[in-house]
Amino acid sequence: xxxxxxxxxxxxxxxxxxxxxxxxxxxxxxxxxxxxxxxxxxxxxxxxxxxxxxxxxxxxxxxxxxxxxxxxxxxxxxxxxxxxxxxxxxxxxxxxxxxxxxxxxxxxxxxxxxxxxxxxxxxxxxxxxxxxxxxxxxxxxxxxxxxxxxxxxxxxxxxxxxxxxxxxxxxxxxxxxxxxxxxxxxxxxxxxxxxxxxxxxxxxxxxxxxxxxxxxxxxxxxxxxxxxxxxxxxxxxxxxxxxxxxxxxxxxxxxxxxxxxxxxxxxxxxxxxxxxxxxxxxxxxxxxxxxxxxxxxxxxxxxxxxxx
Numbered sequence: 074x075x076x077x078x079x080x081x082x083x084x085x086x087x088x089x090x091x092x093x094x095x096x097x098x099x100x101x102x103x104x105x106x107x108x109x110x111x112x113x114x115x116x117x118x119x120x121x122x123x124x125x126x127x128x129x130x131x132x133x134x135x136x137x138x139x140x141x142x143x144x145x146x147x148x149x150x151x152x153x154x155x156x157x158x159x160x161x162x163x164x165x166x167x168x169x170x171x172x173x174x175x176x177x178x179x180x181x182x183x184x185x186x187x188x189x190x191x192x193x194x195x196x197x198x199x200x201x202x203x204x205x206x207x208x209x210x211x212x213x214x215x216x217x218x219x220x221x222x223x224x225x226x227x228x229x230x231x232x233x234x235x236x237x238x239x240x241x242x243x244x245x246x247x248x249x250x251x252x253x254x255x256x257x258x259x260x261x262x263x264x265x266x267x268x269x270x271x272x273x274x275x276x277x278x279x280x281x282x283x284x285x286x287x288x289x290x291x292x293x294x295x296x297x298x299x300x301x302x303x304x305x306x307x308x309x310x311x312x313x314x315x316x317x318x319x320x321x322x323x324x325x326x327x328x329x330x331x332x333x334x335x336x337x338x339x340x341x342x343x344x345x346x347x348x349x350x351x352x353x354x355x356x357x358x359x360x361x362x363x364x365x366x367x368x369x370x371x372x373x374x375x376x377x378x379x380x381x
Contacts, residue, residue, distance in 0.1 A: 105301035199281025214280030225268030
């Protein structure tokens with residue numbers, strides 16, 4: 074059997090097919106890696122939530138150092154305790170817009186909490202629904218006066234939305250810069266984190282809905298990752314199978330053509346010998362027939378002589 078090599082698939086059509094398979098395989102592999110990264114991120118976040126969310130509170134003074142710059146992901150939901158009082162000035166009661174709880178949109182109530190050690194902590198007391206219009210809260214729950222023992226979960230500060238116009242008494246995101254723009258008298262604000270209030274003097278904030286516990290579900294990302302990688306394997310396998318089938322079919326055609334050429338060559342080589350035999354047989358038969366005719370004529374002449 075003669076080997077044909079890769080010549081049958083070294084065409085523009087196969088080159089384009091290879092390029093498509095390469096791009097599709099690369100895309101599927103990258104999508105699988107992205108889904109795997111999403112799974113790893115969710116797993117790490119779920120581990121942090123499980124570790125910190127219901128843990129015993131620590132003193133705010135002992136909070137992770139990242140709370141002073143930007144709270145690290147590993148320190149998210151750290152539970153802290155502090156004693157002090159809420160800012161009592163009217164401008165200190167702020168509402169953070171467009172906050173979703175369940176399927177409803179409302180506001181977070183945010184009030185700066187001034188601790189006994191002289192620092193200021195941005196405390197989100199809870200959620201309240203919107204009023205008759207989406208631009209105002211339905212109610213304005215009262216802020217406790219006097220000394221309060223506050224328990225809260227640390228959350229990383231949110232990025233500023235500087236492209237949105239400032240609304241007096243309202244915030245678009247939770248960060249020290251936006252709060253200080255409306256309450257400039259605050260001092261020693263903890264800039265890297267804010268707190269979701271758990272309790273005030275041992276009870277939940279009154280008149281506000283507690284913020285929901287974040288989901289620790291890992292989602293379908295891991296299974297999606299394997300699905301994308303299986304798709305990439307299908308592209309490669311399909312290309313290899315198609316190429317092998319093409320080469321095999323081409324080799325089969327080459328073998329058929331070679332066998333046909335051999336048969337024709339053998340017939341051509343054998344044709345002169347068979348033609349000589351036929352001609353020789355015909356000559357012998359002709360000569361035999363000629364000799365038979367001469368003998369008949371001789372017999373006829375003899376008969377005529379004897380008769381005379």
